[in-house]
Amino acid sequence: AQSVTQPDIHITVSEGASLELRCNYSYGATPYLFWYVQSPGQGLQLLLKYFSGDTLVQGIKGFEAEFKRSQSSFNLRKPSVHWSDAAEYFCAVALRSNDYKLSFGAGTTVTVRA
């Protein structure tokens, strides 16, 4: 069955430390890949996306993600987190053959400590 897995439910990092959020997917073909961020009580904001080409993609707010086909992974990274990065992060995938319907992971909540 097709699925998106975010193994970490909650991560706590110190301000200024690096952050990596994991995402694995199970699809027959390489899907379109996305990372969204949601601050408390807010809607979803697109951080970055991967459709094809360079497997390291840059996004907004200093985030980047790397697509690894062999591992079916699309991990999100940030070299130095800021207190404002405290939020919930969602990995999502879509297929053109499936009318671009998004399948989301369960989300990872990031807490930033001073």
Next chain:
Amino acid sequence: DAGITQSPRHKVTETGTPVTLRCHQTENHRYMYWYRQDPGHGLRLIHYSYGVKDTDKGEVSDGYSVSRSKTEDFLLTLESATSSQTSVYFCAISEGPEQYFGPGTRLTVT
């Protein structure tokens, strides 16, 4: 920001009553989607539309119906609301892989 609005933004209703949520776009996008967000589940697709009067079911469609009579409007109806439908509902639009999300509607069924 993409022109997507949802109404109402908050609603409290009683079990057994019908509820309709509205999604309105000004982008003329072909695809429109309804998702629900629940803790521990991320967002799950309820129904979607790939054109006027063209709709299909998503992952969690039981208890929900949709209609799209105009490009700009996509309605989600709970025929008889249940407590399990208490959730935050998001509408999204797209012309391709990238979806743009509305602000959400928080629905509480008591």
